Amino acid sequence: MISFVANQLMKTNLFIARRYLFSKKSHAIINIISLISMVGVMISTAALIIVLSVYNGFEGLVLSLFNRFNPELLIVPAKGKTFLISDFPSEKVRALSAVEYIEPVLEENVLIRYKDKQSIVRIKGVQANYTAMNHLDTAIVQGNFLLEQELSNYAVLGYGVAYNLQANLNDFENPLQFYLPDKKKKLGAGFNTNFRTARLFPSGFFSVRQDYDEKYVFVPLSFARDLLDLPESVSRIEIGLFKGNEPETIKNELIKLLGQDYIVKTRGEQQSFLLKMMRSERWAIFLILGFILLIAAFNVIGSLSMLIIDKTKDIFTLHALGASRKFILSVFAWEGLLISLSGGLIGLIIGGSIAWIQQYFGLIGLGNGGNFVVDTYPVQIKALDFILVLAIVFSTSIFSVLYPLYQLSNKIKETRSNINAIKNVFHS
Numbered sequence: 001m002i003s004f005v006a007n008q009l010m011k012t013n014l015f016i017a018r019r020y021l022f023s024k025k026s027h028a029i030i031n032i033i034s035l036i037s038m039v040g041v042m043i044s045t046a047a048l049i050i051v052l053s054v055y056n057g058f059e060g061l062v063l064s065l066f067n068r069f070n071p072e073l074l075i076v077p078a079k080g081k082t083f084l085i086s087d088f089p090s091e092k093v094r095a096l097s098a099v100e101y102i103e104p105v106l107e108e109n110v111l112i113r114y115k116d117k118q119s120i121v122r123i124k125g126v127q128a129n130y131t132a133m134n135h136l137d138t139a140i141v142q143g144n145f146l147l148e149q150e151l152s153n154y155a156v157l158g159y160g161v162a163y164n165l166q167a168n169l170n171d172f173e174n175p176l177q178f179y180l181p182d183k184k185k186k187l188g189a190g191f192n193t194n195f196r197t198a199r200l201f202p203s204g205f206f207s208v209r210q211d212y213d214e215k216y217v218f219v220p221l222s223f224a225r226d227l228l229d230l231p232e233s234v235s236r237i238e239i240g241l242f243k244g245n246e247p248e249t250i251k252n253e254l255i256k257l258l259g260q261d262y263i264v265k266t267r268g269e270q271q272s273f274l275l276k277m278m279r280s281e282r283w284a285i286f287l288i289l290g291f292i293l294l295i296a297a298f299n300v301i302g303s304l305s306m307l308i309i310d311k312t313k314d315i316f317t318l319h320a321l322g323a324s325r326k327f328i329l330s331v332f333a334w335e336g337l338l339i340s341l342s343g344g345l346i347g348l349i350i351g352g353s354i355a356w357i358q359q360y361f362g363l364i365g366l367g368n369g370g371n372f373v374v375d376t377y378p379v380q381i382k383a384l385d386f387i388l389v390l391a392i393v394f395s396t397s398i399f400s401v402l403y404p405l406y407q408l409s410n411k412i413k414e415t416r417s418n419i420n421a422i423k424n425v426f427h428s
């Protein structure tokens with residue numbers, strides 16, 4: 001019975017709140033301020049959803065670019081720069097059902113020269129079938145991803161390296177010259193006597209990301225081993241997984257298998273600094289737009305305060321009819337929540353719709369420069385963003401009704417005092 005009465009009272013105060021929201025006020029400015037309040041919350045909410053979705057899109061785009069270069073799992077030695085491939089339990093790792101590719105890699109910084117140009121680059125020695133794991137051959141902008149053909153070896157340059165060297169794929173008279181300090185020889189007077197040297201012709205140029213394009217050169221693993229004089233060594237093992245496997249789970253299995261001699265990293269850990277920076281920027285934008293939403297809530301405070309003033313007679317009447325202070329407060333609490341939440345929900349729908357249209361149809365482009373990897377703003381909708389935005393809308397809605405309700409509570413107390421005074425006069 002008590003719950004039934006409470007339910008009916010809740011329906012009653014919500015009904016009154018809806019009537020106050022849509023009915024004409026004695027002053028038209030109150031309707032205008034209420035509408036402005038709702039629109040302010042709506043625009044702020046829609047902006048939050050759109051901006052967060054764009055950030056998700058850019059984060060996904062950047063990670064997809066890194067995924068071409070960074071393996072799903074990376075194994076490096078816990079100590080030193082290289083390790084013997086014979087010491088690595090390749091067969092045990094390959095026996096894991098989730099592991100599809102195991103690629104040994106040897107990396108080192110070298111000096112590369114082409115005609116009168118030179119640059120410090122990082123060579124990455126890989127096997128001929130390396131692109132089967134990461135499809136890096138799809139990043140080729142000129143030539144082919146070709147490292148070995150019959151008895152010949154080739155190099156694949158980052159586009160930035162090729163630009164700095166002014167390398168030419170059709171120049172068969174001037175090969176790329178690689179120089180690496182020979183640690184076994186003492187310093188001599190001649191340049192060539194102090195360095196190990198080798199030559200390769202370029203077969204293609206790739207473009208993934210500027211810092212990679214200006215740094216890396218792919219060469220055959222055997223070539224890198226000869227140049228570094230490390231015939232049985234590698235600096236890292238890159239692991240590719242079958243689809244559907246969770247890298248974090250396989251990482252834990254590899255740690256148990258390999259022990260403390262090796263470090264296993266997921267893609268996120270390989271680019272931990274970049275991910276932290278991107279997420280920090282995302283949260284900063286979220287807080288800024290959330291603060292704007294909080295400012296929009298002040299309009300709701302003004303609107304609700306003016307409504308309370310406009311409905312002073314109604315408050316007096318309700319109190320005279322026996323309505324409790326809690327009931328009257330709940331009417332205006334619902335009024336403020338209806339204004340804020342209506343604007344918030346409409347904003348979620350508008351923001352989500354715009355983000356969905358951009359995600360699937362790409363109506364808004366990045367400009368006509370043509371220098372970016374995509375033509376339109378990348379967008380990715382996430383349910384968590386809607387939950388976070390809805391939470392902050394609800395929080396600001398609660399905040400927007402606290403002060404007006406505090407004023408109303410004082411007004412009800414004053415009204416009750418006046419009624420009691422009138423009663424005392426009649427009784428006397």
